[in-house]
Amino acid sequence: MDLLFILIGAGLAIFVIFVSFKSIGAGIAAKSEINRQKDKLKSDEIEKEEEILEEEELNGNEKGLSSNTFNQIDDVLFEIDKFKNIKFLNTAATKKFGKKLQGKHIATVLRVPEILQNIDVVLSTKKNKKIDIELNNPTFQFFSSYIILNNQNSVVIFLKDLTEIIKTQRLRSDFVANVSHELRTPLQSIKLGLETINKGHASNDFESQKKFLPILFQQTVRMENIVRDLLSLSKIELQEHIRPEKKVDIKKIISSVIEMNNEILKKNEIQAELKAPDNEYEILGDQDRLTEVFSNLIDNAAKYSKKGKKIFVNVENNEESVIVSIKDQGIGIPKEYIHRVTERFFRVNPSKSKDVGGTGLGLAIVKHIINQHRADMDIKSEEGVGTEFILKFPAI
Numbered sequence: 201m202d203l204l205f206i207l208i209g210a211g212l213a214i215f216v217i218f219v220s221f222k223s224i225g226a227g228i229a230a231k232s233e234i235n236r237q238k239d240k241l242k243s244d245e246i247e248k249e250e251e252i253l254e255e256e257e258l259n260g261n262e263k264g265l266s267s268n269t270f271n272q273i274d275d276v277l278f279e280i281d282k283f284k285n286i287k288f289l290n291t292a293a294t295k296k297f298g299k300k301l302q303g304k305h306i307a308t309v310l311r312v313p314e315i316l317q318n319i320d321v322v323l324s325t326k327k328n329k330k331i332d333i334e335l336n337n338p339t340f341q342f343f344s345s346y347i348i349l350n351n352q353n354s355v356v357i358f359l360k361d362l363t364e365i366i367k368t369q370r371l372r373s374d375f376v377a378n379v380s381h382e383l384r385t386p387l388q389s390i391k392l393g394l395e396t397i398n399k400g401h402a403s404n405d406f407e408s409q410k411k412f413l414p415i416l417f418q419q420t421v422r423m424e425n426i427v428r429d430l431l432s433l434s435k436i437e438l439q440e441h442i443r444p445e446k447k448v449d450i451k452k453i454i455s456s457v458i459e460m461n462n463e464i465l466k467k468n469e470i471q472a473e474l475k476a477p478d479n480e481y482e483i484l485g486d487q488d489r490l491t492e493v494f495s496n497l498i499d500n501a502a503k504y505s506k507k508g509k510k511i512f513v514n515v516e517n518n519e520e521s522v523i524v525s526i527k528d529q530g531i532g533i534p535k536e537y538i539h540r541v542t543e544r545f546f547r548v549n550p551s552k553s554k555d556v557g558g559t560g561l562g563l564a565i566v567k568h569i570i571n572q573h574r575a576d577m578d579i580k581s582e583e584g585v586g587t588e589f590i591l592k593f594p595a596i
């Protein structure tokens with residue numbers, strides 16, 4: 201009997217254990233099913249969110265254009281409302297035109313009447329417009345602009361920067377015209393000289409031939425100088441809109457330029473005096489290009505001065521600028537020509553300039569480097585008294 205009870209008890213226990221295991225198993229299975237469903241819901245939600253984001257990025261959301269997408273592009277983009285205030289601008293626009301422009305009138309950054317008028321035209325006609333714009337202040341810039349209807353009350357202005365392409369095109373045609381004109385003279389001298397040596401009266405006369413050689417050499421050097429200066433000019437013109445970002449010390453640069461020009465100064469018996477009371481005069485600049493600027497100005501001051509004269513170089517600091525003055529006691533520039541000396545190939549007295557090896561490109565190069573540094577150059581001159589070049593670089 202006892203055994204029967206024990207057997208029944210054990211059977212019951214096994215049954216209970218089996219049932220509870222089964223229900224635990226079912227519980228676990230149900231729980232994991234719930235978790236699976238939850239995970240599915242979550243991933244569906246994430247997918248949905250991603251889709252919405254993608255859609256917003258592609259089409260722009262209701263609040264305005266999605267910044268994410270438009271901040272990735274290198275071209276400038278503004279969203280403008282019907283009052284012509286800036287609703288949105290992308291990173292490229294901030295880089296080019298500055299920060300804190302949201303809410304400001306578009307004319308504060310783009311003072312281009314054609315753009316301003318055409319915003320109204322696009323809003324009223326609902327037809328997009330494409331306008332080419334050329335800005336010349338502070339430097340040459342060229343944009344193809346698209347004014348595109350965004351919705352009833354706003355337009356998008358998209359500026360494609362074509363500055364470098366247009367500059368290259370214009371430089372190429374200018375370059376061809378300038379080079380052919382300026383190279384023709386020395387080339388003709390060389391041709392004539394060679395003809396005389398080859399077939400002319402000097403063909404059998406060694407002494408006459410020897411006389412021609414220095415002229416041929418001089419004209420070849422002249423051609424070489426023109427080509428070198430033209431290349432230098434076209435390089436700086438292409439990069440003029442990129443402002444240098446490195447800190448340089450103007451005093452150090454001028455000191456080394458005076459040192460470098462010692463030979464021409466000695467040859468012309470001219471003394472250069474540098475006055476710069478502070479230890480440092482730092483600006484944002486390009487060391488090599490600034491060396492080119494001061495070399496040109498000191499070289500001119502020496503070339504266009506009589507023997508025994510002085511050159512005074514003064515450097516000054518104030519809150520807004522670092523000011524450099526290079527003043528000579530030379531022949532001076534006639535009043536009517538002062539504003540022309542920075543033109544390519546302009547020389548007050550071409551034969552005098554050619555005698556001293558000048559190409560007439562020095563000050564054109566200087567002007568572009570000064571523009572690149574966002575600096576100003578002022579020229580004061582009086583015939584027979586002297587010339588002063590005053591350069592103002594923005595303080596850091």
Ligand SMILES: Nc1ncnc2c1ncn2[C@@H]1O[C@H](COP(=O)(O)OP(=O)(O)OP(=O)(O)O)[C@@H](O)[C@H]1O
Binds near residue numbers: 528532542561562
């Ligand atoms: N300090 C100066 N005094 C008098 N005339 C000057 C002075 N600087 C420039 N000029 C005049 O301006 C012209 C243009 O100067 P620029 O430096 O561009 O050319 P350059 O000296 O003739 O040639 P380069 O600089 O290429 O050797 C000169 O030919 C000269 O007539």
Ligand SMILES: [Mg+2]
Binds near residue numbers: 496563
């Ligand atoms: Mg010069």
